[in-house]
Amino acid sequence: MATREYTAFTAILRYFTVLCFCGNVLPQIRYSIAEESARGSVVGYIAKDLGLDVNKLKERRFRIVSGSKDGFLQINQDNGALFVSGNIDREELCEKSLLCAVNLKTVAENPSEIHYIEVEIVDINDNSPAFPVREKHLEIPENAVPQSTRLPLDAARDSDAGLNALHKYTLSPNNYFELDIKTREEDKIPFLILKKQLDREQTPTFNLTLTAFDGGKPERSGSVNITITVVDINDNAPLFDRQVYSVALEENVEIGSLVVKLHATDLDEGANGQVVYGFDKSLMRKEFEIFEINSNTGDIIVKGSIDFEEQRVYELDIQASDKGQVPLTGHCSIIISIKDLNDNTPEIDVTSLSTDIVEDSKPGTIISLISASDRDSGENGMVICSLTDDIPFELKPSFQKSMYSLITKDLLDRETISLYTITIMCKDRGEPSLSSQKTIQINIADVNDNSPVFTQNPFYFYISENNTPGTSIFSINAFDIDQNENAQISYHILKAEGHEANMVSYLNINLVDGNAYVYALKGFDFETTKMFQFHIVASDSGTPSLSNNVTVNVFIL
Known part of the structure; x- marks a missing residue:
């Protein structure tokens, strides 16, 4: 682990996702790392902690899909480590929040997995308390009432959080003024309290120093010089x-x-x-x-x-x-x-596992992971999603609120529909309800589920005797409604028996421009043969190959 002023990596707490009715996704793993950690610092070995095979991270495309918008956290796909890839400034990320965490969503494929990681950004004491001005001038009437007179001072600001934030004030020693601190949430606002009656003729001015300290180790401080002028006028303050x-x-x-x-x-x-x-x-x-x-x-x-x-x-x-x-x-x-008003439409996040799905996929096959959120609160922030069209797909709700899996509902047939445009509609429960939608396209990939079909069956051809050997005597054609190699057809003549076997031995078939041409290697003699029959087989190039045959009747004229 890398260090800066102290150890950057503290403790790793591993949690399992549990059912939460509050609508928030609980992280499976929590890490912590100090802000300003050096680039390359390891936050944690995320693949190991999730039980993933490190050798298959690249093959499974293990990656961060949301969170860490500034890109300061990345995953090393060689060893499965989550490491610092950019500058981490906790004050810029979370201002003065006591808890500063980055929520990451990771995805691995084949099989599909989605995990939620929380990385806490630990504050370091890299900022000193600072006042708005270096010099403060106040005036106070000499007849001001001790213990009742409060002079507001400018509060110091410290960009750090927790123990490193503003902790206390001290006032330089004097006999007339003491400090009172008003605490409001994380702010500490100092007031000067008059504790002794003033005498302008005796002491017309006071020079004090107000110092602010944070709670870091070592502590840091900032100060302001306060000049108080005593006058003897106006003895009532507005109420x-x-x-x-x-x-x-x-x-x-x-x-x-x-x-x-x-x-x-x-x-x-x-x-x-x-x-x-x-x-x-x-x-x-x-x-x-x-x-x-x-x-x-x-x-x-x-x-x-x-x-x-x-x-x-x-x-x-x-x-x-x-x-x-x-x-x-x-x-x-x-x-x-x-x-709160219902002024935010639901936000839809789609994590596609694949843009293609084979037509013989079983019902229930997962295509995409859908999550929806709404920045509103209460009923205005509760979101329900559905599909707008009657298609062989459906949204299956997850045990986590507003999360769905897009799955196949029925068997698919590419030859009927090869491309689906799916519109996901998400609505909140506000009055009136607001909605948003997202469209994704799913290509149906072909499988070899159709055999070649001849244009007619059987075929009848009439040929004059004494035909020229080596020339085409007729052609046939078959078609296959599958795609690509599943639709590429080759032809051959089946062996025959008896008299037809002798005739078929003098026939040859060649494929030219998608048509199968049959050639005779010798001339026919009507007085010897008036009619013969044989079979032609058409096979596609799929795996496994599908085929069909046709009967051909040849009459010699």
């Missing part, structure tokens, strides 16, 4: 009607729609009591792209498209500031729950 607003909003709501109307009051008068609203600067950029706030009215408005499948809950931190010389700020949170 919201509620600290937390909860709102439900449908996805795909029109741009410009009102989300919620906020209201905050300030007990001061004049400019010190005039309130303006804004988003807290600690919000992610995405929230700024989707919502906007009217600074004068406090109305939260939809600014961009809202998609339930991208994010189901938004939490916005709002601040209300007065217009005093040194503005004071109040805070509230808005929790916006997004309602």
Whole structure:
């Protein structure tokens, strides 16, 4: 196994696929590997763990058919190892998710097998906590109340996850301020708490350092310098009607729609009591792209498209500031729950095992593996698939939800239909229901199941005596409705007995332009022979060969 800062490959857990009523496909094998692992690093010996014969991997076309969209994982078909083929950046793949995994689907043929693999991307401590700015300037009135005065600070961001993410803050030693940390999901937002009454005339400014540490080993850190100016004005901060607003909003709501109307009051008068609203600067950029706030009215408005499948809950931190010389700020949170609509059509994935199927295939022969998914939730995401036409094929449901096998239902006959265009229709259970379809073509391959057929049986020919030896006296023709070599016909004359044997010995047959021409090697004598009979056999070139014969009656004139 390859290593970077620590061992890249940790533990391999092997699971068997089990029946799951939640609709998700459980992986048969789970691996893990550290991000930034060197190219060529082995994730695990996937063929061995699946019990596959390593010597037959190329013959069975063992491969990855979905997952690893950026192509950073590949299978070595010489030894069956799953290895790193590109750069793995966990932060780019999964941002700050605690669990970062890549789901792979592999297929082997002859016989057909499909397996599901999960590869966990393990975070390494390759990012330090960072603040939005290097310098932070704050102002605070000298009559601010100790323990009740909270000054919001910009939160540090760390792109790593888990223990390597932001862990704690420290504040440089001082007698007037202490830290309070608000935890929201994975974010830790620092606030300065005033713990002692200020005196601007005694200490007009404070210079503090806020340092953020992650939990890695060794730990990494980042800091911001905070300058606090003490003034003696405006001693009331705006106060919201509620600290937390909860709102439900449908996805795909029109741009410009009102989300919620906020209201905050300030007990001061004049400019010190005039309130303006804004988003807290600690919000992610995405929230700024989707919502906007009217600074004068406090109305939260939809600014961009809202998609339930991208994010189901938004939490916005709002601040209300007065217009005093040194503005004071109040805070509230808005929790916006997004309602799912049936706005996604089912997605159909077809894994074809073969584009040709022989016409003598038994009913139940598997042609393709079909899986369907829908990004919606609940009934909107439940998918049922069917075939649109009455054809000798059917979809057989798998024990895994929304997975099917396309199999033959009846016996096939290439001579009747040689090509089938199969349309697979998948519908969800939403109201109204959405659907999508996928079309595949199946060629019916020929088998040698038809014998040659002569254009008539028997044949009657009339020949004048004293014919010229070596010339053609008549021709016959047979046809075969099979294809290729199964339809290539050769001819020969059967041996006869008695008087006919003597006559047949002077006959020869040759194939010219698809017709069989019979030649006489001597002239006939009416006074000796007035009529004779023999048989010609037509055989195709199939394996095994099929044949038919015809009776030929020759009359000498």
